[in-house]
Amino acid sequence: MSIVLIALIMLVLMTVLLLMGIWIPAGVALTAWFGLEFFSNKDTLQNLANAWWNSSSSYTLASLPLFVWMGEILFRTKLSEQMFNGLSPWLNWLPGRLMHVNILGCGIFGSVSGSSAATCATIAKSALPELMKRGYDEKTTLGSLSCAGTLGILIPPSITMVVYAVAADQSIIRVFLAGFIPGAILMALFSGYIIVWALMNPEKTPPAEKYTLQQRIHSIGQLMPCTGLIIFITWVMLKGYSTATEAAAYGVVGSLILAAMGRSLTWENFWGSLLSATRLNAMILFVLGATSFLSIVMSYTGIPRGLAEWVSSMHLSPWALIAVLTIIYILLGTALDGISMIALTTVTVLPMVQAAGFDLVWFGIFIVLLVEIAEVTPPVGFNLFVLQSMTGKDSNYIAKVSFPFFLMMVIAVGLITVWPEIVTWLPDYVMQKEVK
Numbered sequence: 001m002s003i004v005l006i007a008l009i010m011l012v013l014m015t016v017l018l019l020m021g022i023w024i025p026a027g028v029a030l031t032a033w034f035g036l037e038f039f040s041n042k043d044t045l046q047n048l049a050n051a052w053w054n055s056s057s058s059y060t061l062a063s064l065p066l067f068v069w070m071g072e073i074l075f076r077t078k079l080s081e082q083m084f085n086g087l088s089p090w091l092n093w094l095p096g097r098l099m100h101v102n103i104l105g106c107g108i109f110g111s112v113s114g115s116s117a118a119t120c121a122t123i124a125k126s127a128l129p130e131l132m133k134r135g136y137d138e139k140t141t142l143g144s145l146s147c148a149g150t151l152g153i154l155i156p157p158s159i160t161m162v163v164y165a166v167a168a169d170q171s172i173i174r175v176f177l178a179g180f181i182p183g184a185i186l187m188a189l190f191s192g193y194i195i196v197w198a199l200m201n202p203e204k205t206p207p208a209e210k211y212t213l214q215q216r217i218h219s220i221g222q223l224m225p226c227t228g229l230i231i232f233i234t235w236v237m238l239k240g241y242s243t244a245t246e247a248a249a250y251g252v253v254g255s256l257i258l259a260a261m262g263r264s265l266t267w268e269n270f271w272g273s274l275l276s277a278t279r280l281n282a283m284i285l286f287v288l289g290a291t292s293f294l295s296i297v298m299s300y301t302g303i304p305r306g307l308a309e310w311v312s313s314m315h316l317s318p319w320a321l322i323a324v325l326t327i328i329y330i331l332l333g334t335a336l337d338g339i340s341m342i343a344l345t346t347v348t349v350l351p352m353v354q355a356a357g358f359d360l361v362w363f364g365i366f367i368v369l370l371v372e373i374a375e376v377t378p379p380v381g382f383n384l385f386v387l388q389s390m391t392g393k394d395s396n397y398i399a400k401v402s403f404p405f406f407l408m409m410v411i412a413v414g415l416i417t418v419w420p421e422i423v424t425w426l427p428d429y430v431m432q433k434e435v436k
Contacts, residue, residue: 003302010035024340025290032294040300051293063172064162065281066248071152071159072273072280073255074109075121077264079225083108083123086222089211094191095198097205099136102127102144103190107183108223110152111230116160116338116375120149120383124390137204139401140197142387146398147405148190149383150372153338155183157233157248160338160371163288164364167346171361172244173237177427178365182416186369189408197404225258238430291343298347318356322417325349326370333374341371362416362423369413376402376409 010031017027029048036044083105091100105127110119124145131141153160156176165172198205211219233251236242242250259265316324332341353363375383376399384395384402391398416422 006035006039006301025286028287028290028294028344032290032297035294035297035301040297042300047296048293051296052289054292063157063243063245063248064159065277066245066252067157067159067162068281069273069277070248070251070255072277073252073259073265073269074226076269076273077255077259078262079109079255079258079264082222082262083226086219089216089219092208092211094195095205096140096191096194097136097198097208098127098131098134099141099144099194099198100191102131102141103148103187103194106145106148106151107155107187108226108230110149111155111157111183116150116152116372116383119152120145120386121390123149124387128390134209135206137201140194140204142391142393142398143401143403143405144190144194146376146383146387146402147372147409148187149386150375150409151183151187153375154179154186154365154368154372156180157244157251158368160342160368161364162244163339164342164346164367166288167291167342168350168360168364170364171431174361174427174431175364176237176244177430178361178423179368181422181426182365182369182412185415185422186409186412189411190405193404193408225262229254229258287340287343291347294344294347316356318358319417321352321356322358322366325353326413329367329370330373330377333370333377338368338371338374341374342367359420359424361427362420365423366413366416369409369416373406373409373413376406 013034014027014031017030018024022030033044033048036042036047087101087104087108088098091098091104094100102123105123106119109123110116128141128145132138152158156179158176158179161175161179162172164170165175229251232254233247236250237244237247256265256270259269329341329345332345350360350363354360378384378396378399384398387393387398388395
């Protein structure tokens with residue numbers, strides 16, 4: 001039987017299983033079991049056990065549950081509220097005023113939470129009531145929160161980046177470094193749109209509030225906890241004092257200390273954060289275990305090599321390949337979460353991308369941006385669900401008001417595609433000796 005036919009059979013089987021509503025790891029594992037049982041002579045159970053053990057026993061992957069837990073601790077304490085209060089006096093002069101708090105707040109909190117949904121929920125919980133009470137435009141407020149929440153997976157440390165780095169066998173620190181400049185550009189695009197919108201609709205922006213110099217100085221103290229934690233985690237990794245896993249452990253200890261100093265750490269918060277982080281991490285490890293099993297099956301059947309040869313025979317230009325992959329990932333984003341998208345596709349896609357001459361670190365940020373787009377794409381946009389549960393608004397309505405910010409994300413994808421140095425410059429500059 002030809003490799004193309006085997007690939008089509010497995011693809012159809014997986015699609016049917018997922019459309020039936022079967023849990024994603026179960027659907028992937030069943031597809032892999034079918035492929036190994038019927039298209040190879042290898043021992044199925046032994047390979048299943050090996051795949052699951054190897055995917056979950058990685059030292060590199062140990063940073064994942066720690067970053068998840070750090071985000072959960074910050075999510076359940078008053079640090080996000082302090083961040084909103086600290087940013088407000090300094091952004092009041094910009095057109096759009098306090099709506100910029102959504103952008104910067106998501107950027108700051110996202111850099112220590114690593115989760116898109118947690119970032120969106122945390123900032124929305126503190127910012128949304130305040131903005132609505134002050135009379136800000138509901139549509140622009142919800143749209144900015146929905147899309148700015150995705151910064152949690154672009155600005156390091158990021159759970160999605162860790163998953164990609166492990167799947168692509170790339171340095172987690174290099175992938176982290178690659179996300180800083182695109183993250184800053186995306187924040188600038190979001191704020192730029194708010195400024196243009198506010199200048200075109202001055203009647204929809206409340207008058208500026210007045211803050212004394214003393215209030216501004218006092219607000220700096222409320223920004224210090226999260227900002228200090230970000231700087232410390234980044235510093236210990238860049239200086240080589242710790243690996244990404246050790247830095248994640250420092251982040252957990254630091255977030256616990258900050259929460260305790262702010263008197264918002266209770267036993268209820270502590271156990272709630274631990275249980276929630278355990279559930280999320282178990283889900284991610286199940287997905288990685290199933291896709292690791294699938295990758296073994298695909299290597300035995302020769303599907304990745306066959307697909308790479310097929311794409312090569314089409315003589316697609318590198319940009320045509322990227323265009324095709326962009327469409328595929330956006331379509332996948334309407335039905336899958338970001339981690340599942342990465343885990344399901346890297347086995348097949350990475351050989352093609354390497355053959356086309358693209359840097360795998362650059363491609364990681366490219367995928368993360370597409371995953372961000374998926375987070376606000378119906379019907380399965382997690383940030384849409386978060387805001388729906390918090391506001392009672394229909395998820396399609398939230399998707400509609402998010403569209404201008406969605407376009408800013410598309411522009412960011414275009415920028416890093418045309419100028420890949422936006423992604424690669426910082427990791428190459430900081431880790432130049434390693435590259436050589």
